[in-house]
Amino acid sequence: MAGKSGLLEVWPFRTQQSRIPILVVFTSIAAALLVWASTSTLFSGFLASSAGQGGQNVPIDAQGILARCASLRIVPGPSHNFLSREVSDRYEPGTNATLIKNAVIFTGEQHGNVLIRGNVFLDKGIVKSIGKVPRYLIKNTPNVTVVDANGAWVTPGLVDLHSHLGVMSAPVTAGAFDVDSPRGPILPWLRSIDAFDTHDDSFELAIAGGVTSAQILPGSDNAIGGQAFMVKLRKTAEGSPSSMIIEPPHTLAGGKTRSDGIRWRHLKQACGENLRAYGTRMDSIWSLRSAYNEARKIKVAQDAFCASAEAGLWDSVSGAFPENLKWEALVDVLRGRVKISNHCYETVDLDDMVRLSNEFEFPIASFHHAAEAWLVPDLLKKTWGGIPGIAMFATNHRYKREAFRGSEFAPRVLADAGIPVIMKSDHPVINSRYLIYEAQQAHYFSLSANLSLAAVTSTPAEIAGLSHRIGILREGADADVVLWDSHPLQLGATPVKVWIDGILQIPVPSKTGEPTKIEVGKGKEDEEWREVPDVPSWDKERKDAIKWDGLPPLKGKTKSDKIAFSNVKEVWTKGPSGEVDLTYSSDTAGGMGGVVVENGKISCVGPNCLNYVDAMDAIDLRGGSVSPGFMSFGSPLGLEEMIGEPSTGDGKPYDAFTTNVPSILDDTGAIMRAMDALMFGTRNALIAYRSGVTVATSSLARPYYLDGSAAHVISGLSTTFRTGAAHAMEHGAIVQDIAALHVHIGRAHPLIGSGVSVSTQIAGLRRLLFGWESTEKETGYWFRKAAEGVVPLVVEVENADIMASLLILKAEVEDRIGSSMRMTFHGATEAHLLAKEIGNAGVGVILSPARPFPTTWDQRRILPGPPLSNDTALVTLLKHGVTVGLGVRDAWEARNTRFDIQWAALESNGRISQREMYALAYTNLQKLLGVREIDDESRETGDLVAFIGGGPFDFSSKVAAVISPERQVVDLF
Numbered sequence: 001m002a003g004k005s006g007l008l009e010v011w012p013f014r015t016q017q018s019r020i021p022i023l024v025v026f027t028s029i030a031a032a033l034l035v036w037a038s039t040s041t042l043f044s045g046f047l048a049s050s051a052g053q054g055g056q057n058v059p060i061d062a063q064g065i066l067a068r069c070a071s072l073r074i075v076p077g078p079s080h081n082f083l084s085r086e087v088s089d090r091y092e093p094g095t096n097a098t099l100i101k102n103a104v105i106f107t108g109e110q111h112g113n114v115l116i117r118g119n120v121f122l123d124k125g126i127v128k129s130i131g132k133v134p135r136y137l138i139k140n141t142p143n144v145t146v147v148d149a150n151g152a153w154v155t156p157g158l159v160d161l162h163s164h165l166g167v168m169s170a171p172v173t174a175g176a177f178d179v180d181s182p183r184g185p186i187l188p189w190l191r192s193i194d195a196f197d198t199h200d201d202s203f204e205l206a207i208a209g210g211v212t213s214a215q216i217l218p219g220s221d222n223a224i225g226g227q228a229f230m231v232k233l234r235k236t237a238e239g240s241p242s243s244m245i246i247e248p249p250h251t252l253a254g255g256k257t258r259s260d261g262i263r264w265r266h267l268k269q270a271c272g273e274n275l276r277a278y279g280t281r282m283d284s285i286w287s288l289r290s291a292y293n294e295a296r297k298i299k300v301a302q303d304a305f306c307a308s309a310e311a312g313l314w315d316s317v318s319g320a321f322p323e324n325l326k327w328e329a330l331v332d333v334l335r336g337r338v339k340i341s342n343h344c345y346e347t348v349d350l351d352d353m354v355r356l357s358n359e360f361e362f363p364i365a366s367f368h369h370a371a372e373a374w375l376v377p378d379l380l381k382k383t384w385g386g387i388p389g390i391a392m393f394a395t396n397h398r399y400k401r402e403a404f405r406g407s408e409f410a411p412r413v414l415a416d417a418g419i420p421v422i423m424k425s426d427h428p429v430i431n432s433r434y435l436i437y438e439a440q441q442a443h444y445f446s447l448s449a450n451l452s453l454a455a456v457t458s459t460p461a462e463i464a465g466l467s468h469r470i471g472i473l474r475e476g477a478d479a480d481v482v483l484w485d486s487h488p489l490q491l492g493a494t495p496v497k498v499w500i501d502g503i504l505q506i507p508v509p510s511k512t513g514e515p516t517k518i519e520v521g522k523g524k525e526d527e528e529w530r531e532v533p534d535v536p537s538w539d540k541e542r543k544d545a546i547k548w549d550g551l552p553p554l555k556g557k558t559k560s561d562k563i564a565f566s567n568v569k570e571v572w573t574k575g576p577s578g579e580v581d582l583t584y585s586s587d588t589a590g591g592m593g594g595v596v597v598e599n600g601k602i603s604c605v606g607p608n609c610l611n612y613v614d615a616m617d618a619i620d621l622r623g624g625s626v627s628p629g630f631m632s633f634g635s636p637l638g639l640e641e642m643i644g645e646p647s648t649g650d651g652k653p654y655d656a657f658t659t660n661v662p663s664i665l666d667d668t669g670a671i672m673r674a675m676d677a678l679m680f681g682t683r684n685a686l687i688a689y690r691s692g693v694t695v696a697t698s699s700l701a702r703p704y705y706l707d708g709s710a711a712h713v714i715s716g717l718s719t720t721f722r723t724g725a726a727h728a729m730e731h732g733a734i735v736q737d738i739a740a741l742h743v744h745i746g747r748a749h750p751l752i753g754s755g756v757s758v759s760t761q762i763a764g765l766r767r768l769l770f771g772w773e774s775t776e777k778e779t780g781y782w783f784r785k786a787a788e789g790v791v792p793l794v795v796e797v798e799n800a801d802i803m804a805s806l807l808i809l810k811a812e813v814e815d816r817i818g819s820s821m822r823m824t825f826h827g828a829t830e831a832h833l834l835a836k837e838i839g840n841a842g843v844g845v846i847l848s849p850a851r852p853f854p855t856t857w858d859q860r861r862i863l864p865g866p867p868l869s870n871d872t873a874l875v876t877l878l879k880h881g882v883t884v885g886l887g888v889r890d891a892w893e894a895r896n897t898r899f900d901i902q903w904a905a906l907e908s909n910g911r912i913s914q915r916e917m918y919a920l921a922y923t924n925l926q927k928l929l930g931v932r933e934i935d936d937e938s939r940e941t942g943d944l945v946a947f948i949g950g951g952p953f954d955f956s957s958k959v960a961a962v963i964s965p966e967r968q969v970v971d972l973f
């Protein structure tokens, strides 16, 4: 409000010219100085007119013009006494007050450094009191609901600075996909709120993850995609999109300035690859420069107009106030009144934008994705108007060229350089429900605990200009609060309760008025869950990453001599039963053990294994463990380097259902082998290897992605390979050349829409399984093998009705052939609806992704798990005796396999044992995909992984070594 100083109070005297000089003289000297300082043109104007120029034709609306000119100088923001308000403008009458007692409160203040032990009192939509709540306050408030936190953590509601919630509605339909306009590249006049669908299935999911507000951004296919809006995610009494906006800017209310100042506006800009439709990077930047040039002309004209008006030179003020509805948002950018969220990845793009900001003198609030920001912190600091925040993913990188140098170490590197760090979802790219997981991973990779939590609360709120009400818990702030079942940076942390504007959202109030009881956080009673998790050190890896400009070498040191490990807490190996079992435990053995490895094989395990020489050179695992390597399945891992850069992958196969297969193949179904497409040494595969995923089974099947990459009905034969191998000819690189036969049965992706019908797909499958295609050719041969149960038929299928059709088809085929098919459903989001029948049919399920999201209509009936449902799909399937594995969709996710498993176990509220956890990404996957040869018992060929600092599922550990009996070596990291 500083910009308003004095000016408005002076204007009313403006037309009574003769009296002004006297007034000025006789006002207090201090006031005169203030006016002088801020309005010297005004003062010289007086002098000029009083010197006899006079006689100006003052227009009737002079006061209106002058008020408008004055308003141009108003800096957005809250009034100075905002936090002393009594009632929130978002308060819904009838909302009861809530007292949260006995909590540990992360307030978000001072970069997340302020913690308070005590109470939080919510009333009238605001935080009325925090810490020691005065007794009289509670006594004088009717209908107070008391919640005892019992020492649990409370944080501000999470703020997701980058979301497409409501403009890319889930499930994706052609009817509600409104994120990118094709009429670019410059579209500052578009507004995301105009497309904001209040029926997106994601609202409830995001709130269940503790996210209470989000910036709804237009897409990034345009250099300026449009205006963005900060919204609260709860359904309002009015139910409209407009009523969800936090501090709607005056431009939404017909341009009327409000009595309490003006509010920040938000704008989406982009650069780089996504703008290809409009030419090259050079074209994009020119389109931005010409747009800002238009806006600047208008701003200059407005300033000249106002300078004359304010000088009283009315005769030279001709015509209307210069403005243009198309460019007004950019003029506001030039006036510093817009928070720009700029999608921008590479150094070249960041440099372009920093230059643009200096050429036209406007600030950029934040760069988003910004895969290379961590490599050029000094460049970022040259942004005009102040250092921008960087909004990032934690580990979602390498999905296209400009994301290739993205790094898990970026948050820490940027924080060290003094640059604000924000973690974001880009919902639905990452389900906003798991925004806190982005912060957890940032912390795992060395960002401090306070900054990690601030990265999803106070920092995004500050960047959006809204920290006076969201992202920070203090008296007068909005009553958006999350009560967690553990420390929020612990893996799998789940909200027990969530309030928005003081209104309870989680647990979801039932429609019948009965309270819904969902069990959350069982098994987290130990005090350790309330503490910041221990994390490993990544100092060396981080320095290397910087030294190698984002592409550090990923291969370890390979040793074939004797290697010893000390301080081993547990050893898990695959026993004769085929299951993974605990074979050494310090608890039962009475102390930490040693493990000796010779020629890649364990030769001794136990407290007495290390002799004097071994002990000297032993690698100290610091209470770590040795256990079997994990397998990854479901993504194109090892088949391509970057999914968005087709030239780095296998290319496009034929879809026999939509195209004629060329005669050179002479095979109806054009069956391809993934083995022929393998690429070794991709960064995703090597990072997976370094994360304990030593083998992968990959197929040429394409899962549906958001933007709808085409899925093929017949997607060929999968292969199993070692993720750390150098090439296919290396010993042990190919574990099994052919694993399973893969098909994809589902409705066409809404954004592609050209697929064949589900019934046609099943008709084709029936024909092939009935054996009506010659077994002389690949297609007939392999479908016969599948019908006979020799190879598993892995069906990528999401929808329960289609699964039922497949179960019926399976029975038909078995009846006809007298066989027992091995069928596996992959994806299988809706499998829980058919758990009993799937169990009875002996069909296995690979849930992928491990945590469900209703991306398409086929996937819409998810079982979300706590805090929305007691059960998860995994638990439901296990209850019905189904063999279940966990998969991933994207190759970058393979590295997180061990955390996916831990999370699945935590969400089961204690219903999954550690033995079963290993099965989920190892033995069960092996069975379901027909992989025989990873650990042939007679040969002992399965890889083992040594973790330092904890077990394989813990945030405290990282991989120290991979022990490979097959290759007779140990890879050290």
Ligand SMILES: *[C@@H]1O[C@H](CO)[C@@H](O)[C@H](O)[C@H]1NC(C)=O
Pocket: 094, 095, 096, 142, 143
């Ligand atoms: C307290 O709750 C009762 C019952 O719902 C309601 O009638 C009354 O209006 C509430 N009082 C206030 C001040 O909200």
Ligand SMILES: *[C@@H]1O[C@H](CO)[C@@H](O)[C@H](O)[C@H]1NC(C)=O
Pocket: 094, 095, 096, 143, 144
């Ligand atoms: C508010 O509190 C009153 C008194 O405890 C209770 O009867 C009423 O159901 C509460 N209303 C809501 C909406 O929770």
Ligand SMILES: *[C@@H]1O[C@H](CO)[C@@H](O)[C@H](O)[C@H]1NC(C)=O
Pocket: 516, 517, 518, 519, 870
């Ligand atoms: C969830 O589980 C708890 C504890 O077993 C039970 O009390 C509650 O009724 C269950 N909720 C639902 C919706 O089934």
